[in-house]
Amino acid sequence: MEYFLHILIIAEIYIILSLSLNLVLGFTGLPAFGHIAFAAIGAYTSSLLALNYGISPWIGLPVGAILAAIGGILIGFPSIRLKGDYFALATFGFGLIVYSIAKNWVELTRGPMGLPGIPAFPFLGGSLDSVFSYFPLTTAFALITYFVLKRIVNSPFGRILQSIREDEIAALSMGKNVTKYKLIAFTIGAFFAGIAGSLYAHYITFIDPTSFMPMESIAIVLMVVFGGMGSLEGSILGATILVIFPELLRFVGLPDAVAAPLRQMIYGLLLIVLMIKRPQGLIGKYKFK
Amino acid sequence: MEFQFFLNGIISGSIYALIALGFSIIYRTVKFFHFAHGVVYAAGAYLGYTLCISIGLPQIISVPLAVLCSAILGILIDKLCYSPLRAQKSPNLVFLIASFGIFIFLQNLLQILYGAQILSPRTGLIKEGHHILGAVITDIQITIIVVSLILFLGLWLLIQKTKLGKAIRAVSDDPVAAKTVGINSERIILSSFSVGSALAGIAGILISYETNIEPTMGFAAILKVMIAAIVGGIGSITGSLVGGLFLGLAENLGIWKIQSGWKDAIAFGILILFLLLRPQGILGKKTEKETI
Numbered sequence: 335m336e337y338f339l340h341i342l343i344i345a346e347i348y349i350i351l352s353l354s355l356n357l358v359l360g361f362t363g364l365p366a367f368g369h370i371a372f373a374a375i376g377a378y379t380s381s382l383l384a385l386n387y388g389i390s391p392w393i394g395l396p397v398g399a400i401l402a403a404i405g406g407i408l409i410g411f412p413s414i415r416l417k418g419d420y421f422a423l424a425t426f427g428f429g430l431i432v433y434s435i436a437k438n439w440v441e442l443t444r445g446p447m448g449l450p451g452i453p454a455f456p457f458l459g460g461s462l463d464s465v466f467s468y469f470p471l472t473t474a475f476a477l478i479t480y481f482v483l484k485r486i487v488n489s490p491f492g493r494i495l496q497s498i499r500e501d502e503i504a505a506l507s508m509g510k511n512v513t514k515y516k517l518i519a520f521t522i523g524a525f526f527a528g529i530a531g532s533l534y535a536h537y538i539t540f541i542d543p544t545s546f547m548p549m550e551s552i553a554i555v556l557m558v559v560f561g562g563m564g565s566l567e568g569s570i571l572g573a574t575i576l577v578i579f580p581e582l583l584r585f586v587g588l589p590d591a592v593a594a595p596l597r598q599m600i601y602g603l604l605l606i607v608l609m610i611k612r613p614q615g616l617i618g619k620y621k622f623k
Numbered sequence: 624m625e626f627q628f629f630l631n632g633i634i635s636g637s638i639y640a641l642i643a644l645g646f647s648i649i650y651r652t653v654k655f656f657h658f659a660h661g662v663v664y665a666a667g668a669y670l671g672y673t674l675c676i677s678i679g680l681p682q683i684i685s686v687p688l689a690v691l692c693s694a695i696l697g698i699l700i701d702k703l704c705y706s707p708l709r710a711q712k713s714p715n716l717v718f719l720i721a722s723f724g725i726f727i728f729l730q731n732l733l734q735i736l737y738g739a740q741i742l743s744p745r746t747g748l749i750k751e752g753h754h755i756l757g758a759v760i761t762d763i764q765i766t767i768i769v770v771s772l773i774l775f776l777g778l779w780l781l782i783q784k785t786k787l788g789k790a791i792r793a794v795s796d797d798p799v800a801a802k803t804v805g806i807n808s809e810r811i812i813l814s815s816f817s818v819g820s821a822l823a824g825i826a827g828i829l830i831s832y833e834t835n836i837e838p839t840m841g842f843a844a845i846l847k848v849m850i851a852a853i854v855g856g857i858g859s860i861t862g863s864l865v866g867g868l869f870l871g872l873a874e875n876l877g878i879w880k881i882q883s884g885w886k887d888a889i890a891f892g893i894l895i896l897f898l899l900l901r902p903q904g905i906l907g908k909k910t911e912k913e914t915i
Contacts, residue, residue, distance in 0.1 A: 365716050412899050419656050419715050423849060424898055427891035430846065434891075438884035549842075552723050559720065591738070595731035602731065605724025609717050610707045 339465040343537060345577040346472040347530050350479045352557040352569040354526035359555065360563030360620065361487050362519040363499030364414070365422040368429030369527050369554050372402040374436060374546035376528030377535035378443060381452045384536075391455045395532040402528025403521045405432075410520040414513055429548040436543040448542025452535050468537055475533060479526050484566055486522065495519050496564070499620070556605055562618020571616060576601070627758040628879045629872070634764050634833075636871020637771035641826040642848045643855070643863035644778055645819035649697075651795040651858045652808075652815040653709075655718040659700055659725035660823055661845025662733075665838065667693040667824030668831040669733055672744045690824045697820025698813055700725055706809070726841070733838040743835045763832045770829060774822060775864050781818070782860055791815055795858065843887070850894040856907030865905055 351369060358366045379401045380394030389397075413424040436443050443449070454463035455471065462468050486492050497505045498512050506512050535541045553576070561572025580597040588596065614620060642664055649657045670692045674685035704721055752761040782788040793801040794811045802808055830836075847870060852858075855866020870890060877889045897904065 365719075412895065416898060416902075419719055420853075420898060420902070422716065422719060423656065423853075424895060427846075427850075427894055431888050431891050434885065434888040438882060438888070549727070552727070555720065555723075592735055595734040598731040599728050599735070602724045602726070602728030606704055606721050606728065609713070609721040609724065610704070610711075613713070613717055 336465050339469050341581055343469055343472045345574050346476040347534050348573040348577050349476045349570050350530040351527055351554050352573040353479050353483050353566055354523040355554050356558045356569045357483055358520055358523040359558055362495045362516055366425045367422045368425035368551050370546050370550040371429040371432035372524040372527035373531030374432050375402040375405050376531030377541050380532040381449050381535045384453050391536045398532040399525045399528035403525040406521040406524025410517045414516050429551050433543055433546055433548055448540055450540050452539045454536055472533055556601055559615055562615030564620035565618045568615055568617045626756045628875050630758045632872035632875035636868035637768045638826055638830055639847050639851045639871055640864045640867025641771045642823055643851045643867045645822035646848050646852050647858050647863045648815050649819040652812045655715045658722040661841035662726045662729040663693055663696055663820045664823040664827040664844055665841035666696055667827030668836040671828040671831055672742055676744050686828055689828055690821050693824025694817040694821040697816040701816045730838055741835045741837045744831050767829050779860050847890055850890050854897050854904055856904030859906050862904055862906040
């Protein structure tokens with residue numbers, strides 16, 4: 335039961351990540367390949383605030399999310415004008431730079447040694463340090479993320495985003511400031527990714543740079559694409575399946591040295607097959623343009 | 624001591640340039656980032672290791688055979704993954720994502736087959752390098768530089784002077800027009816994949832004698848190579864050489880003052896600067912800006 339809940343908590347954190355990436359990738363059509371970097375900013379911010387200054391994670395989490403959003407503006411502002419592949423590469427590079435900072439700025443992040451003993455969320459005199467108490471928290475955040483993003487994509491603002499995805503030049507000719515809208519969407523995505531990162535840190539209680547490898551961003555892209563771009567429900571489905579399914583490999587009794595790369599191989603194969611056979615994903619409608 | 628940094632820059636720049644040459648010739652015909660090129664490079668190193676150390680073939684046979692296998696791997700990647708996507712007229716981003724998929728798949732396959740540990744194909748005693756102007760250079764490092772230059776010249780001649788090169792340029796400039804004059808673009812793409820992947824294989828084998836090999840070696844390499852290709856001017860053969868050397872020098876002269884762990888960040892900083900200020904690269908033509 336505890337193990338099962340643990341997997342669900344991890345799945346919910348990935349749901350937040352893929353929902354927020356879907357706003358950027360699926361609804362706005364921006365191929366952001368560095369999403370895990372914003373989770374890293376959120377995680378490190380609230381962990382360091384709690385460890386060094388004793389600031390409660392309840393404050394650290396929003397501060398981390400805001401810093402992640404600022405990171406989103408900083409990388410988005412210069413790179414959002416780049417087209418397709420180049421934007422993908424620039425954001426992927428940003429992911430690598432954040433990873434590099436986490437690894438090399440030892441005075442701040444303790445580098446590869448990581449940050450152990452991150453405190454849990456305090457709650458009504460106790461703290462949320464068991465899977466039973468943490469599960470409601472991640473569930474709440476996943477639901478909030480879903481409903482906020484649902485509201486956003488169905489609003490006039492969300493329709494502008496989708497019009498940019500469908501036909502950028504038409505949106506421009508309607509007098510929409512395309513660059514501004516893209517930047518806002520990218521920043522919102524970064525904000526929620528920051529929340530996910532912070533939730534992860536205070537749950538696992540240990541983070542190090544390897545938690546935020548650049549390739550992890552591709553796994554989140556896979557979750558979004560697998561579930562269906564431009565479908566929030568699809569992201570929930572995609573993240574859930576792709577987090578739970580590899581766990582089954584454990585029960586087959588494979589040694590860890592084979593199971594971990596095998597899981598990655600399946601991810602890779604899935605990406606290829608999806609692109610060839612069903613680029614719109616399980617329940618998505620939108621295809622790449 | 625300063626000269627040593629310069630020399631190290633030239634050496635790593637030559638390897639970047641060698642992989643970037645293959646990357647560029649493929650980019651020219653297909654016009655998307657073939658990210659999986661990095662894993663072909665790693666596979667080349669492992670194929671060389673298997674044929675030479677595990678099976679025990681002499682180098683004179685094992686090296687060409689490993690290069691041939693790398694070329695075949697490139698062809699397989701194109702036939703099995705990219706060709707169906709081309710048939711559906713998929714957009715660039717789909718190719719890029721599929722390419723990431725291929726990369727992840729093959730890199731982890733290498734890890735399952737060979738384990739995550741570091742291997743070395745070197746046998747025998749380590750020889751002391753030659754001293755030049757206070758710097759040290761080994762035989763294999765000299766080989767790397769010379770082979771890179773020869774292959775660059777060879778590829779330049781292939782593109783500029785041969786019929787195949789002409790066809791590659793035609794497909795690169797205008798695939799539809801190329802088709803109307805009877806150029807089989809599928810075949811040209813296959814040739815560019817085989818030539819490009821063979822170059823990646825050669826680079827992998829060379830580097831395996833210089834440093835050691837591990838399954839994840841392709842990741843760092845392909846990132847640097849994409850940066851080198853963009854910095855030099857994407858798709859340009861001369862640009863690959865210039866970009867590769869530029870990046871190698873920038874990284875190695877950079878860590879003269881800064882910790883070596885920041886190499887990757889320096890490289891990506893350069894990329895982002897170039898994308899913002901000179902997206903067509905050092906040697907690229909201004910007109911290409913519209914496509915970026």
